[in-house]
Amino acid sequence: MIWTLFTIPALAGLAAFFMKSRAALRTLLVATAVAHLALVITVAATHGAPRYGAWVGVDALAIVFLFITSVLFMAASVYAVGYLAAETPGARTDIEDGELFSNEPEAVFVGCLLFFLASMTLVITSRHMGLLWAAVEATTLASAPLIFFHRHHRSMEAAWKYLMICSVGIGLALLGNLFIAAALGPSADTGLVIDELSAAAPRMNPLWLKAGFIFLVVGYGTKMGLAPLHTWLPDAHSESPSVVSALLSGALLNCAFLGILRAWQLLAAAGLTAFAAPILVAFGLVSIGLTALFLVRQTDYKRLLAYSSIEHMGIMALGVGLGGIATYGALLNAVNHSMAKAALFLVSGNLLRAFRSKEIASVTGSMRIAPVSSIIWLCGAFAITGMPPFGVFVSEFTIIRGAIDGGHVVIAVTVLLFLGVAFAAVAASVLSMVQGEPPAGVIREKETLLTILPPAVLAAVVLMLGLYVPPFISSALHKASLALEVLQ
Amino acid sequence: MTMLASIALVLLVLSNIRLLGGSRLGTLIQTVAIQGVILAFLPLFAHPGGGLNYELLAMAAATGLIKGLVLPRMLTRAVRDVQVRREVEPIVGYSTSLLVGLAALAVSAYLGWKLSPAEPAVSPLLVPVAIFTVLVGLFLIMTRRKALTQVVGYLVFENGIYTFGVSLAYRQPLLVELSVLLDVFVGVFVMGIIVFHIQREFDHIDADKLSLLRDGESQEEHQ
Numbered sequence: 001m002i003w004t005l006f007t008i009p010a011l012a013g014l015a016a017f018f019m020k021s022r023a024a025l026r027t028l029l030v031a032t033a034v035a036h037l038a039l040v041i042t043v044a045a046t047h048g049a050p051r052y053g054a055w056v057g058v059d060a061l062a063i064v065f066l067f068i069t070s071v072l073f074m075a076a077s078v079y080a081v082g083y084l085a086a087e088t089p090g091a092r093t094d095i096e097d098g099e100l101f102s103n104e105p106e107a108v109f110v111g112c113l114l115f116f117l118a119s120m121t122l123v124i125t126s127r128h129m130g131l132l133w134a135a136v137e138a139t140t141l142a143s144a145p146l147i148f149f150h151r152h153h154r155s156m157e158a159a160w161k162y163l164m165i166c167s168v169g170i171g172l173a174l175l176g177n178l179f180i181a182a183a184l185g186p187s188a189d190t191g192l193v194i195d196e197l198s199a200a201a202p203r204m205n206p207l208w209l210k211a212g213f214i215f216l217v218v219g220y221g222t223k224m225g226l227a228p229l230h231t232w233l234p235d236a237h238s239e240s241p242s243v244v245s246a247l248l249s250g251a252l253l254n255c256a257f258l259g260i261l262r263a264w265q266l267l268a269a270a271g272l273t274a275f276a277a278p279i280l281v282a283f284g285l286v287s288i289g290l291t292a293l294f295l296v297r298q299t300d301y302k303r304l305l306a307y308s309s310i311e312h313m314g315i316m317a318l319g320v321g322l323g324g325i326a327t328y329g330a331l332l333n334a335v336n337h338s339m340a341k342a343a344l345f346l347v348s349g350n351l352l353r354a355f356r357s358k359e360i361a362s363v364t365g366s367m368r369i370a371p372v373s374s375i376i377w378l379c380g381a382f383a384i385t386g387m388p389p390f391g392v393f394v395s396e397f398t399i400i401r402g403a404i405d406g407g408h409v410v411i412a413v414t415v416l417l418f419l420g421v422a423f424a425a426v427a428a429s430v431l432s433m434v435q436g437e438p439p440a441g442v443i444r445e446k447e448t449l450l451t452i453l454p455p456a457v458l459a460a461v462v463l464m465l466g467l468y469v470p471p472f473i474s475s476a477l478h479k480a481s482l483a484l485e486v487l488q
Numbered sequence: 489m490t491m492l493a494s495i496a497l498v499l500l501v502l503s504n505i506r507l508l509g510g511s512r513l514g515t516l517i518q519t520v521a522i523q524g525v526i527l528a529f530l531p532l533f534a535h536p537g538g539g540l541n542y543e544l545l546a547m548a549a550a551t552g553l554i555k556g557l558v559l560p561r562m563l564t565r566a567v568r569d570v571q572v573r574r575e576v577e578p579i580v581g582y583s584t585s586l587l588v589g590l591a592a593l594a595v596s597a598y599l600g601w602k603l604s605p606a607e608p609a610v611s612p613l614l615v616p617v618a619i620f621t622v623l624v625g626l627f628l629i630m631t632r633r634k635a636l637t638q639v640v641g642y643l644v645f646e647n648g649i650y651t652f653g654v655s656l657a658y659r660q661p662l663l664v665e666l667s668v669l670l671d672v673f674v675g676v677f678v679m680g681i682i683v684f685h686i687q688r689e690f691d692h693i694d695a696d697k698l699s700l701l702r703d704g705e706s707q708e709e710h711q
Contacts, residue, residue, distance in 0.1 A: 049647075130662050137669050139677065156684065160635075167642065167673040168629065174667060175622070175649050181660045186536075192660065207603065 001046075002056055002131070003064075004379075005039050005119040008032065013114030017107055025110045026081045032114055033070075033077035034175040036121070040070040044476075051193050055128040060479035065124045065258050068338045069251045071461075073117050073453035074235060079346050080113070080243045082450025086353065094152050095356045101152035109149055115142040116247065122253040129177050129192040129262065129468075136223060136259055140166045141253060146247075147240040158239035165232040166223050173219025173259070179212030180204075180266065194262060201270035209267065212274055216263040217279060223254035225310045226317060227287040234294075237306035238358065242349025245302065249309045249345060250338035257316060257334065261484060264320060268484065273323070281319030285414065287314025292418040295425035300358045301351070304342050304429055306383055311422055312337040318415070320484065326402025327481040333395035335464055335473070337384070340392060343458035344380040347373045350451055351433070355442055360429045365438035372447050374434050376455050381430040383462045384425040391465030493533040493611040496526050500617055500651065501593070506623040508589040509582050511592060513572060516640045517563045523647050524555030527654075531664075533610045534657040538695060543661050551650070554671050562678045563636065569682050572636055580631040588627060596620035614655050621648030639677045646670040 012032040042060055044067070050057025058066070086104060089100045103109075119138035126132040140163065148159040168330050168409070183204040184190050190200045201209070222229040237245045260280075267276040291311040298304045312333065319330025350373040355363045366374045383390035384399075396419065401411040465473070503523045510516045530587065531547040532540065566572075578585065602618025625645025629638050653664035 119514075130666050134666055141672070144676075160680065163676065164629075164642075167670070167677075168626070168645065170673075171642075171645055171649055172672065174663070175652065178649070178653050178656060178660075178663055181656050181663055186659075189659075192663070209604065239673055242589065361616075396559055424498070 001039075001060055002096040002125055003045060003462065004187070005036065005043065007126060008039070008118075009114045009121065010034055010118035010232070013111045013118060016111035016114055019107055019110075022084070022106055026084065029077045029080060029113065032117070032233060032480045036117065037074050040066045041099045048197075050127060053191070053193050055131055055193060056122075056125050057127045058231065059127075059256065060124055060476065060483045061261060062124050063476055064335070064480045065254055066121070068254055068335055069117070069120050072247060072250045072338055072342050072458075075342060075458055076243050076247050077113070079246075079349075079451055079454040080110075082448050083241065083243050083349060084109075086448070091122075094154075096154070096240065099152060101150060104145065104149045108145060109422040112142050112145045113247075116146065116252075116463075118142075120251055120255050124258060127194045129180065129194065129197065132259060132262060133170070133173055133177055134477070136220065136256065139255060140170065140223070141249065143244070143252065146244040147236050149241050149244065150239075153237040158235040162232045162236045165229075169219045169222025169229065171219070172215050172222070176212045176215030176217075176219055176263070179208050179215060182207035183212060194265065197266055198269035201266055204270060206270065206272060206485065208231075209270055210272065213263050213267050213272075213276055214279065217260055217374050220256045220259035220263075221283060221317075224253050224317075225287075225313050226283045227290040227310055227314065230287070230310045233310060234303045234306040235343075237479030238300055238302040240486055242302075242345050242352065244287070245305070245348075246342040246345035248373070248414050249306070250342035251315055253309060254334055254338060257313065261320065264484060277321045277323060280317045281411070282323060284314045284316075284318025285411070287311060287317065288415060288418045292421040292425070295422050298425070298429065299360055301360050301363070301429065301433065302345075302348055302358050303488075304360070304426065305341065305384075307347060308422070308426065309341055312341070312384075315363045315415075318411075319402065322399065322402050322406055322408065323404050323485070324406055326399045326406070327484050328477060329395050329402055331455060331477045331480050332398065332465075332469075333392065336391035336395050336465055339389070339458045339465075340380055340462045343376060343455040343462070344384060346451070347377045347380065348456075350447065351377065354445065355439075360433060362439065363433040364436040365434075367434050369442055369444050370447055372452050372456070376452070376459050378430060378434055379459050379463070380425055380455070383459065383466075385426050386419055387423070389463065389466045391469075392464045394466055394469075410477050490533070490611050491700050493530065494613050496533075497611055497613040497617040497651075500526050501620060501649075504621055504644065505585070505586065505589055507628065507640070508585040508624060513567050513634070513636060513640075514564075516637065518568070520563075520643050520647075521556055521560035521699060523644070524557070524560065525552060525655050527555055527647055527650055528552030530610065530651065531657050534654050536658055544657060545628050546665065547657060547661070550668065554668065555643070555647065555650075559671060559674055559678075562675065563640065566636060566678050570636070572634060577633050578631050578637075579633065580627075585627070585631065589624060592623040592627070593620055596623060605669040610655055614651065618628055618648050618652035621645075621651055624648070634679075635681055639674060642677065643674050646674070 009032055011469050012028055018026055031262050044063050047058045050059050091100050094101055119135055119142050121137035126135055144159050148155050190196045225233040287310050291307045295309045316330045317325040350370055351366055354369050383392055386392045400412050503519050506519045528548050528551040531544045534544055596616045596619040599619050602613055622645055625641050625648055628641025632638055650667050653667055657664045
């Protein structure tokens with residue numbers, strides 16, 4: 001049952017490469033997304049504890065991340081149908097420097113999207129540190145062609161940078177896994193399945209285990225976009241098609257975060273959280289602080305969203321590092337951030353199509369050009385900066401409360417300050433885009449349902465999570481945060 | 489056996505120093521190929537009892553084939569296709585690079601001494617040499633301008649990880665075998681360089697010029 005979660009998208013991806021008809025490709029994409037979501041729901045309803053020693057399984061943490069990935073992919077695939085239909089075929093001129101370029105073949109694009117889904121699902125469901133590592137590498141290889149969908153030199157640069165930086169990160173993560181294997185000592189016969197490792201953790205060599213944790217955090221942290229390892233992220237997010245940006249930001253970064261959480265579980269089992277927590281807190285604070293500065297001087301609205309993602313990854317790392325109720329907050333924030341950020345990226349694609357510019361300064365009066373998109377854009381922006389009544393407010397508030405409960409008042413105040421700066425920066429940019437008169441030459445086009453409905457639904461989910469967290473979501477999150485607290 | 493392994497590891501250190509001082513891409517690729525051959529011998533010393541098994545033999549053969557033959561050939565092909573100027577224009581000069589290399593060697597010796605006792609390694613030199621090779625690879629990636637030289641740097645970085653892995657090759661062969669997946673990255677990089685040059689979508693493969701997307705000055709120029 002669990003195997004079908006990633007074999008179905010993988011097989012569908014393989015099939016996509018041999019398909020010519022656009023209609024068939026788009027149907028395959030949406031059908032696979034529906035099948036994946038249905039399977040995730042079934043697995044969530046029926047799963048028990050994963051079998052001890054199994055390489056692939058679904059535990060409380062995996063369920064949360066599976067749902068995020070599957071729901072986002074569902075929204076993205078519907079949006080992609082509308083998006084691909086509106087792309088001009090053949091060669092066309094680039095909006096920024098007028099050079100000619102053409103798109104990647106649609107079969108490659110859809111095939112890579114499905115491989116991307118398969119590899120992310122494998123990351124989430126794998127319970128073997130080596131398999132998880134290999135799956136993270138697979139996500140990198142599957143997503144690089146997606147960033148390069150518009151084959152012009154800027155997306156080429158972004159994809160090259162993404163591959164180069166993330167491959168170094170992946171190398172460091174392998175070194176971290178090797179260190180953890182070394183920590184087992186010469187006599188041990190233990191494999192690298194998380195259950196076995198956790199059972200053996202108290203007897204492991206603490207020095208090697210700590211070294212392994214650092215390398216895993218740095219390695220997967222590169223992929224997750226923790227500052228100062230984030231340098232690939234703004235480029236990749238701003239140059240890839242909006243539907244890909246949404247998946248990168250909402251789903252991929254979470255998968256990398258899960259890699260770090262697995263390492264954290266090991267350290268918790270070994271009773272070394274006192275060593276691990278300050279590392280996550282430090283990465284979290286640096287990410288939150290640095291992005292606040294970059295948000296203020298940002299002139300490109302897709303990069304603005306990208307920096308906001310780094311900020312939220314920092315908030316999540318901080319939450320887990322602080323522990324207690326903040327862990328719950330971090331997981332809730334993973335859900336909220338993914339939904340809100342994906343909605344924003346999808347809408348940014350609509351604005352980009354209407355205004356043909358990614359500059360914040362050249363977009364004005366979007367309310368008159370694309371009213372529905374603009375309303376979602378505003379809601380999303382207020383949601384992502386943590387305004388009530390949206391869900392991010394609840395999750396950020398929970399983390400701050402966790403900090404104060406734990407006696408870290410200085411951290412709480414610092415974070416609030418940075419969040420304030422980020423709010424001011426994002427709100428100023430977004431309001432200037434929505435209000436005023438549209439520039440001459442930009443005409444109002446009919447907004448299609450396929451490109452509006454997915455972000456609207458995602459934004460509605462964030463709003464709902466701010467007002468009311470349904471019991472099945474809160475109990476799943478509680479179980480997941482318990483898995484991060486006690487594993488001894 | 490430890491003696492032979494130590495000799496191989498010393499040769500690895502020497503090859504790293506040659507990489508730090510080398511300027512011609514041809515030399516760099518040749519040196520990396522020699523590294524691949526040296527690495528192929530290491531699994532033969534990995535059995536704790538001094539014996540051999542099929543898994544270790546297969547690992548040695550695959551390493552020699554991929555790192556010693558296939559990847560260097562692809563790199564040479566890329567040099568020919570792309571007609572990259574043979575000299576490299578490094579951010580840090582060659583003599584300074586050598587000095588940095590010496591410092592890295594000292595750091596690796598210290599770290600290796602701190603960490604070594606956990607694992608009865610192939611040779612006492614294994615952990616320090618592995619760390620040194622990783623550091624040299626990272627240094628090459630960061631300080632060389634040509635995309636191709638950076639790929640060579642990545643290969644060296646990855647060789648260092650593999651060297652460390654050899655100490656675990658007997659108990660955890662899977663992890664070491666997984667490191668082949670890092671070779672896939674090298675392959676993708678080289679293919680990227682070859683293919684996109686041919687398609688002329690990218691005039692220069694100078695990764696340092698990939699600065700258009702950097703925040704700051706370049707952005708202000710756009711306005």
